[in-house]
Amino acid sequence: xxxxxxxxxxxWVLGSLFLxxxxxxxxxKPYPQFPPFExxxxxxxxxxxxxxxxxGARRLGADLALIQLMQYYGSAENANPxxxxxxxxxxxxxxxxxxxxxxxxxxxxxxxxxxxxxNRPFQSFPQLLExxxxxxxxxxxxxxxxxxxxxxxxxxxxxxDEAMTALEFGLRGDPSFWRYRMYxxxxxxxxxxxxxxxxxx
Amino acid sequence: xxxxxxxxxxxxxxxxxxxxYLVVVLFGLxxxxxxxxxxxxxGDQEVRVILxxxxxxxxxxxxxxxxxxxxxxxxxEMESKTIYLILTRPLPRPFxxxxxxxxxxxxxxxxxxxxEVFHFSLLFMKGWTPDPAVFAALPMMGLKIMVMxxxxxxxxLTFTSAPTATVFSILFWVLGHFxxxxxxxxxxxxxxxxxxxxxxxAVLPNLSLLNARDVIDLPGFGLTPLLYGAGYxxxxxxxxxxxxxxxxxxxEF
Amino acid sequence: MGDHVAAxxxxxxxxxxxxxxxxxxxxxxxxxxxxxxxxxxxxxxLLGLNGSGKTTxxxxxxxxxxxxxxxxxxxxxxxxxxxxxxxxxFLPEIPYFYKYLSGREVLRFYxxxxxxxEKAISARxxxxxxxxxxxxxxxxxxxxxxxxxxxxITLAQAMLHDPxxxxxxxxxxxxxxxxxxxxxxxxxxxxxxGKTIFFSSHSISEVEKLCHxxxxxxxxxxxxxxxxxxxxxxxxxxxxxxVSTVASGHQKAFS
Numbered sequence: 001x002x003x004x005x006x007x008x009x010x011x012w013v014l015g016s017l018f019l020x021x022x023x024x025x026x027x028x029k030p031y032p033q034f035p036p037f038e039x040x041x042x043x044x045x046x047x048x049x050x051x052x053x054x055x056g057a058r059r060l061g062a063d064l065a066l067i068q069l070m071q072y073y074g075s076a077e078n079a080n081p082x083x084x085x086x087x088x089x090x091x092x093x094x095x096x097x098x099x100x101x102x103x104x105x106x107x108x109x110x111x112x113x114x115x116x117x118x119n120r121p122f123q124s125f126p127q128l129l130e131x132x133x134x135x136x137x138x139x140x141x142x143x144x145x146x147x148x149x150x151x152x153x154x155x156x157x158x159x160x161d162e163a164m165t166a167l168e169f170g171l172r173g174d175p176s177f178w179r180y181r182m183y184x185x186x187x188x189x190x191x192x193x194x195x196x197x198x199x200x201x
Numbered sequence: 202x203x204x205x206x207x208x209x210x211x212x213x214x215x216x217x218x219x220x221x222y223l224v225v226v227l228f229g230l231x232x233x234x235x236x237x238x239x240x241x242x243x244g245d246q247e248v249r250v251i252l253x254x255x256x257x258x259x260x261x262x263x264x265x266x267x268x269x270x271x272x273x274x275x276x277x278e279m280e281s282k283t284i285y286l287i288l289t290r291p292l293p294r295p296f297x298x299x300x301x302x303x304x305x306x307x308x309x310x311x312x313x314x315x316x317e318v319f320h321f322s323l324l325f326m327k328g329w330t331p332d333p334a335v336f337a338a339l340p341m342m343g344l345k346i347m348v349m350x351x352x353x354x355x356x357x358l359t360f361t362s363a364p365t366a367t368v369f370s371i372l373f374w375v376l377g378h379f380x381x382x383x384x385x386x387x388x389x390x391x392x393x394x395x396x397x398x399x400x401x402x403a404v405l406p407n408l409s410l411l412n413a414r415d416v417i418d419l420p421g422f423g424l425t426p427l428l429y430g431a432g433y434x435x436x437x438x439x440x441x442x443x444x445x446x447x448x449x450x451x452x453e454f
Numbered sequence: 455m456g457d458h459v460a461a462x463x464x465x466x467x468x469x470x471x472x473x474x475x476x477x478x479x480x481x482x483x484x485x486x487x488x489x490x491x492x493x494x495x496x497x498x499x500l501l502g503l504n505g506s507g508k509t510t511x512x513x514x515x516x517x518x519x520x521x522x523x524x525x526x527x528x529x530x531x532x533x534x535x536x537x538x539x540x541x542x543x544f545l546p547e548i549p550y551f552y553k554y555l556s557g558r559e560v561l562r563f564y565x566x567x568x569x570x571x572e573k574a575i576s577a578r579x580x581x582x583x584x585x586x587x588x589x590x591x592x593x594x595x596x597x598x599x600x601x602x603x604x605x606x607i608t609l610a611q612a613m614l615h616d617p618x619x620x621x622x623x624x625x626x627x628x629x630x631x632x633x634x635x636x637x638x639x640x641x642x643x644x645x646x647x648g649k650t651i652f653f654s655s656h657s658i659s660e661v662e663k664l665c666h667x668x669x670x671x672x673x674x675x676x677x678x679x680x681x682x683x684x685x686x687x688x689x690x691x692x693x694x695x696x697v698s699t700v701a702s703g704h705q706k707a708f709s
Contacts (some may be wrong), residue, residue: 008447008450009447009450010447010452011447012311012443012444012446012447012450013443013444013447014446015442015443016439016441016443016444017440019436019437019439019440019443020404022436022441023407023433023436023437023440024403026429026432026433026436027402027403027407027410027433029426029429030404030421030426031409031410031420031421031429031430032416032419032420032421032422032426033381033409033412033416034381034415034419036381036382036384037382039292039383051381053378053379054375054378055257055261055374055375056377056378056408056409056412056415057253057257057415058415059253059415059416060253060254060256061415062256063239063243063246063249063250063253064239066243066246066250067239067242067250069241070242070243070244070273104423107282133271141418143247144246144249166373171247175355176401176420179269202573203566203569204566204567204569207563207566208567211552211563213553214554215554253497280549281550282550283550283551283552285518285544285546285550286544286546286550286551286564286611287567288516288517288518288569289516289517289518289539289542289544290539290564290568291536291537291539291540291568291569292536292539292567293536361476363630398602425588451520453518453519453520453521454513454518
C-alpha cells in the first residue's frame with residue numbers, strides 16, 4: 001500500500017479511537033436506567049424475559065408479563081387448586097443471601113422434590129406473587145402491576161403477607177410512589193381488624 | 202458534497218426499489234396493528250401496551266432494514282462490481298462510505314416514520330393523551346438506529362460475507378443493551394474483570410443510553426440525559442464511520 | 455499540465471496478490487516490473503493472453519489496486535488521486551450497473567460523481583447519448599438492454615466528463631461485426647479530438663487497425679512494445695510478432 005494511503009488509514013483509525021474515547025466519557029454521565037437484570041424469576045418465561053432484556057424492551061416485557069398475569073388470574077383452572085388440568089408452573093428457587101444483604105427479597109418459593117416446586121400446592125392461584133414479581137423485576141416502575149397483584153393477593157385471596165412482599169418489592173423500585181404505602185396501610189389495618197374480631201363461641 | 206448527496210440519493214432509491222425492504226416495512230405495519238390485540242388483553246393498561254408494542258416494533262424493524270440494507274448494499278455491490286465505476290470517479294473513498302450511510306439512514310428513517318405515523322394514529326384512536334416524554338423518546342430511537350446503521354456498515358466492510366456481517370451486527374445490538382448487566386457482573390468478579398468489563402463496554406455501543414422509550418417514567422428523565430445520549434450517539438457513529446473509511450481506504454477491487 | 459507530460463507513466467510496476475486462507479498465505483504474481491510510457495494523443499494497445507496481467511495493469515492505473523512496487527502516474531498525477539481520476543474515463547470489460555435505473559439516470563448519477571455542474575449535465579448527457587447512438591433507448595431500464603446497448607452506455611459514462619485519457623478494458627469483446635465497426639469509429643473519433651486511448655484486447659485485428667503502438671504482456675511482464683511501422687502494410691504481421699513474443703516469453707519463464 002502506498003505511503004499516502006497508509007497514513008490515511010492510520011489517520012482514520014486514530015480519529016475513530018479519539019471519537020470513541022469521547023463517546024466513552026459521555027457514557028459515564030448519569031442517565032435514567034433500570035437496575036441490572038439479575039435473573040429471570042420464572043423458568044417458564046425465562047427465554048421471553050431474557051429476549052426482552054437483550055433487546056432493550058424491558059417495559060414491553062413487563063407489559064407482556066402483566067397480560068400473562070391477568071390470563072393466569074383469569075383462568076378457572078388456576079382458581080381451582082384441585083382441578084385435574086390445573087397448571088403448575090416451575091419457579092426458579094432463589095438462593096438465600098449469605099451476606100444477609102437487605103436489598104434482596106427472600107422468597108421461599110418451594111422445596112426440592114415437589115412436582116411443581118411450590119410449597120402451596122392447594123391454594124388458588126399459587127403463583128400470583130411470582131407473576132407479580134416477575135413483571136416488577138422487568139419494570140420496577142410498573143405501578144399498576146404491583147397494585148393489581150398485591151390488591152388481588154390481599155383483598156381477594158386474603159394472602160396479606162404475599163401482598164406485602166409484592167409491595168415491598170415495588171417500593172424498592174420506586175420509593176416515592178405513595179399508593180404502595182396506602183395499600184400497605186390498608187392491608188395492615190385489615191389484619192388488625194381481623195385479629196380484634198371476637199372468635200365465635 | 203454533491204457526490205455524497207448523489208450516492209445518498211441512489212442508495213435511498215435502491216432500498217425503496219428492493220422488494221424485500223418493502224416486505225419488511227409492510228410486516229412491521231402489520232405487527233404494529235397487532236398491538237391492538239395485545240392491548241385488548243391488558244385491560245386498563247391497553248394504551249400503555251399499544252404504545253410500548255408499537256415503539257419496540259418500529260425500532261426492531263428499523264434495525265432489520267438497517268442491517269439488511271448495510272449488508273446487501275456494501276457486500277453485494279463489491280461482489281457485483283458496480284463499485285468499479287464509482288471508485289474510478291474523482292471521489293474520495295470516504296465520501297462513498299458517507300454517501301452510503303446517509304442514503305441508508307434516510308431509507309431506514311423513512312420506514313420508521315411510516316410505522317410511527319400509523320402507530321400514533323392507532324394511539325389517538327384509542328384515546329391516548331399525548332405525552333411529551335414519548336415524543337422525546339422518538340428521536341432517541343432514531344439515534345439508536347443511526348448508531349446501528351453505522352455499525353452494520355462497519356461490519357459489512359470488515360467481514361466479506363453477508364451472513365457474518367449480519368450476525369455480528371445483531372450481536373452488537375444485543376450486547377449494546379446488556380452493557381449494564383456486563384458491568385454489574387464484572388464488578389462482582391474482581392478488579393481485573395472490572396477493568397476488562399469497562400474496556401469491553403467502551404467498545405460496545407451503549408444502547409441503554411439511547412433507550413429512552415423504556416425509561417420515560419423513570420425519575421431523572423429529562424433534557425440533560427437526552428442531550429448526553431444524542432452526543433454519545435453522534436460521537437459513536439462518527440467513530441464507526443471513521444473506522445469504515447479507514448477499512449475502505451485500503452480495500453482493493 | 456503541458457503537452458510534454460506523458461499521459462501514462464509506469465515505472466517498475468509490480469503487483470503480487472496475497473490471499474490468506476486458514477492461516478496460510480498464498481501469493482500469485484499479477485504484474486512484474488512493467489515500465490511503459492504512453493504519450494498524449496496516442497492510441498496504445500495492450501495485448502496478452504488470458505491471465506497475462508492486462509486487467510491488473512489497468513486497475514493499477516485506476517487506483518482500484520495498489521502496487522506492491524513501482525508507481526503509475528496519469529498526466530503527472532499519482533494514479534488513483536482525484537486529479538488523475540478526473541482525467542480518465544474507464545470502460546470496464548463487463549459493465550456492471552444498477553439494473554433498475556434507466557440509461558439516462560445512470561449517466562446523471564455518474565455525471566454528478568464526476569463533478570459536472572448541474573446546469574450542464576442534461577445537455578452533456580444528450581450529447582454523449584447521440585455520440586453512442588443511444589438517444590432512443592436511454593429511457594429504458596438497464597435490465598432491458600442488450601449486450602451492445604450496455605456497451606454503448608458504458609462508453610457513454612466513460613466519455614461523459616470529457617476526459618483526456620480513455621482507458622478501455624476489452625472494448626470489442628462480444629460485439630457483433632456492426633458493433634465492432636461502430637466501436638472502432640468512436641475510438642478513432644475520440645483520438646481525432648485529441649484524446650489519448652489506452653485499451654487492452656484479445657483481438658489482434660482491431661488493435662492493428664487502431665493503435666500507434668502495442669505492448670505485449672506475457673505472464674505479467676511487458677515482453678515487447680511494437681511500433682505501428684513494424685506491422686503496417688503487412689497483413690498478419692502483428693499476429694506473428696505476438697505469437698513469437700509469447701512463445702519466447704514462455705521459454706524464458708520455463709528456463
